[in-house]
Amino acid sequence: MKVVRIIARLNVGGPARHVVWLTSGLEGAEFQSVLVAGVVPPGEDDMGYFAAEHGVTPHVIPEMSREISPKDAVTVWKLYRLLKRVRPDVVHTHTAKAGTVGRVAGFFYRWLTPSTLWGRPRRCRFVHTYHGHIFHSYYGPLKTRLFLLIEKILARLATDRIIVISPQQRREIHEEFGVGRARQFRVIPLGLDTSAFANAEKRRHVLRGELNLGEEDILVGIVGRLTEVKNHMLFIEAAARYKESFGTVSNGRRVLFVVIGDGHLRTKLEKQARELGIIGEVRFLGTRGDSENFYPALDVVALTSLNEGTPLTLIEAMANARPLIATKVGGVVDLLGQRERLDLGEGEGPAGFELYEHGVGVRPNDAAAFSEGLAHLVLAADARRAMGERGRGFVERNYSKDRLLADVKNLYRELAKEKSGESEVWSLESKTETSSLSSDSRLQTPDSRLQ
Numbered sequence: 162m163k164v165v166r167i168i169a170r171l172n173v174g175g176p177a178r179h180v181v182w183l184t185s186g187l188e189g190a191e192f193q194s195v196l197v198a199g200v201v202p203p204g205e206d207d208m209g210y211f212a213a214e215h216g217v218t219p220h221v222i223p224e225m226s227r228e229i230s231p232k233d234a235v236t237v238w239k240l241y242r243l244l245k246r247v248r249p250d251v252v253h254t255h256t257a258k259a260g261t262v263g264r265v266a267g268f269f270y271r272w273l274t275p276s277t278l279w280g281r282p283r284r285c286r287f288v289h290t291y292h293g294h295i296f297h298s299y300y301g302p303l304k305t306r307l308f309l310l311i312e313k314i315l316a317r318l319a320t321d322r323i324i325v326i327s328p329q330q331r332r333e334i335h336e337e338f339g340v341g342r343a344r345q346f347r348v349i350p351l352g353l354d355t356s357a358f359a360n361a362e363k364r365r366h367v368l369r370g371e372l373n374l375g376e377e378d379i380l381v382g383i384v385g386r387l388t389e390v391k392n393h394m395l396f397i398e399a400a401a402r403y404k405e406s407f408g409t410v411s412n413g414r415r416v417l418f419v420v421i422g423d424g425h426l427r428t429k430l431e432k433q434a435r436e437l438g439i440i441g442e443v444r445f446l447g448t449r450g451d452s453e454n455f456y457p458a459l460d461v462v463a464l465t466s467l468n469e470g471t472p473l474t475l476i477e478a479m480a481n482a483r484p485l486i487a488t489k490v491g492g493v494v495d496l497l498g499q500r501e502r503l504d505l506g507e508g509e510g511p512a513g514f515e516l517y518e519h520g521v522g523v524r525p526n527d528a529a530a531f532s533e534g535l536a537h538l539v540l541a542a543d544a545r546r547a548m549g550e551r552g553r554g555f556v557e558r559n560y561s562k563d564r565l566l567a568d569v570k571n572l573y574r575e576l577a578k579e580k581s582g583e584s585e586v587w588s589l590e591s592k593t594e595t596s597s598l599s600s601d602s603r604l605q606t607p608d609s610r611l612q
Contacts, residue, residue, distance in 0.1 A: 162573060165249040167197045167240070167263040169227055169256050171219065173206040173386060173422070173448060175473030176292045179351060179565075180255050181208075185215040186566040192573070195247060197240070199225030199259075204425045205386070206448045227258055240266035244285075251573055253288040260289045261311060264319040271319075286576040289315075290324040290349075293470035293491065296338050309338060316341040321576060324349050326471040327492030347572060351471050352565025353480065355557060361457040361481045368458035372444065378415040379539050381486075382459040384452075384474040385466075387424030392488075395465040395528055396420070397430055401437035402532035407539075409442050416539060418443045421455060456481040460545065461538050467525055469493050476560050479552030484545045485520030486534050497522050498555065519552040 166184055171177040184196040198219040201207040212219055222239050224232035240263060244252065252270075254263035264287055271282045296309055316323060323345045325331040331348055334340050374380060381400075385391045400418045409416050420430070420443065427445060434440045449455055456462070462478035464487035471492035475485055479496070487493050498518030513530030514537070515522045521534035538545055 162192050162251065162577060163247060163249040164192060164194045164251045164253060164573065165197060165244060165247055166194060167252070167254045167259045168199075169225055169258040170199045170201045170205070171208045171212060172201045173208055175351065175471075176256055177208040178211060178353070178473065179290075179292065181212045181215050181217050182352065182354070182562055182565065183253075183569060184212075184217045186562070187570065187573075192570070195220060195243075195249075197222060197243065197259075197263075199223065199236075202226065206423060210450075225259070225262060233262055236262045237266045237269070241269050244270040248283075249285055251286050251288060251576060253290070255290045256292055257294070257308065257312075261315065264289065264315045268319040286321045286579070287319055288322045288324060288572070288576070289320050290326070291330060291334055291470060292326060293468060294330070294334055294338075296334070309340070312340050316345065320345060321579075322347055322572060324572070326351050327495040329494045330470055330492045333491065349565070349568045349572070350560055351473060351476060352560055352562040353473065353476055353556075354562045355480050355560075357453050358456065358477070358480045361453070363457075364454050365457040367451070367454040372417065372419070374415065374417060374458075377413070378417065379460045380417050380419060380458055381461045381463060381535065382419045382421055382455070383463040383465065384421045384455075384478075385464070385472070386422055387420070387426040387430060389426070390467050392465045392467050392526070393420060393426065393430050394433060395488075395526060395531065396463055397433045397437065397439070397443060398528040399465075399531035399535065400434075400443055401439050402528055403535055404439055404442060406532060407536050416442070419459075420445045421447075421449055423448045452477060456483060459483055461486055461535065463531075463535075464488060464493065465531070466490055466493070471496065476556055479519060479549070479556045480560075482546075482549035482553040484538060484548035484552070486514075486531065486538060487520065487522060488525045488531075489515075489522045490525055494522070498551070519548050519555060 164187060166180055168176060168180045180196060184194045187194045196212070196217055196219045198221060200221065200223050220243065222236055224235040224239070226232065244266060252263060252267045254260040267285065267287050271285050274283050276282065296305060300308070320341070323341045324347050325334060327350060328348055331346055335343065335346060369380065372380070383393065383396045387393055403416070431440070431445060434443045456478055462475065462483045462485055464472055464475055464485070466472070466488055467490060469491040475487060475493065475496050478485060485497065487497065497520055501516040501518065513527060514534030521538060523530045523534050
């Protein structure tokens with residue numbers, strides 16, 4: 162089975178690792194994979210090295226960029242020509258831009274053939290994975306409505322299966338925003354290679370030594386691109402509120418904050434830290450390729466995003482038995498686990514945060530609650546350890562790379578069994594109605610595995 166996998170760019174982040182793992186893992190006697198990517202723009206870090214380490218050489222289309230541009234027509238044309246040359250059985254797109262140009266090119270590839278005249282378009286199936294979505298917190302109202310309309314059209318005309326990476330994301334994309342039909346969706350959680358984090362505690366000293374931290378000092382870190390949707394400004398503001406309310410020493414232990422990652426907002430965020438008087442307590446470490454070293458050094462891993470799919474950084478944090486404090490957006494809710502009881506002291510009012518199995522959940526853009534939740538974790542060493550251990554077990558059960566590969570292989574095999582050249586989304590209504598019950602029943606399997 163030939164698979165063409167398309168992503169807009171291999172920039173630092175979970176989607177780049179995801180497509181590389183799938184491309185390298187789906188190569189052998191049963192599958193042959195081609196990875197197609199655009200060029201990483203200036204200001205973003207390139208993960209091409211990660212592809213090389215896994216023996217993957219992407220087919221690069223320089224015109225494929227993140228933003229809408231006239232070059233998109235060139236990208237569609239080049240993808241169409243590539244599909245005609247490779248003749249894939251499956252075209253699998255990842256992220257919004259690649260999902261648009263890839264599925265448009267795939268639509269032309271499927272139908273622009275003489276055999277369409279007698280009802281036999283090219284034999285090819287189309288899959289799109291939402292790693293996140295751009296239906297809020299990325300663009301203005303007009304642009305967002307345009308992108309949502311495009312997604313709805315593509316889901317109906319050029320998509321056989323829609324993969325979401327968490328049940329919460331499926332609820333948002335399908336039920337809240339109305340994209341796709343229920344029978345198209347499959348929940349396939351992310352996967353990662355947990356072997357990289359074996360014996361993590363033995364490497365705890367690496368980053369902490371660089372920062373001159375003692376074993377009992379508390380290190381709070383946030384990992385990710387410095388871009389607007391990640392909302393690092395909330396992390397800086399919460400750190401300032403923490404310093405103002407609780408100080409930077411707790412029971413004789415220093416509390417230090419680190420920002421791991423880079424991006425165009427770095428100068429602005431450093432300025433914010435200086436203006437708030439915490440530049441000494443917040444360290445900007447830039448992009449680091451040694452996640453096996455920096456996660457064990459952290460005592461708490463934070464996330465402040467306005468919008469997320471299922472952030473790989475939180476899964477990696479849990480794989481290292483680190484407790485979380487995160488805004489409750491998108492698939493983050495599924496990662497936090499079951500909600501737990503929060504016992505407040507006598508006379509205390511609402512804390513503004515919630516305790517979960519694997520960490521603390523906070524409303525988006527609530528710096529005061531974020532600070533309070535962080536203070537709770539700093540003081541509760543036993544709770545931090547318990548959350549971390551529960552998180553590690555959760556990741557080992559649900560987010561292994563082998564499970565990811567098995568799920569995607571099974572999806573491709575399912576598509577191969579369907580009638581070739583006939584998409585569910587535009588087949589006769591009577592046929593889709595009879596198949597919808599069995600398709601919906603398959604949706605329950607990934608959800609139940611996560612619960």
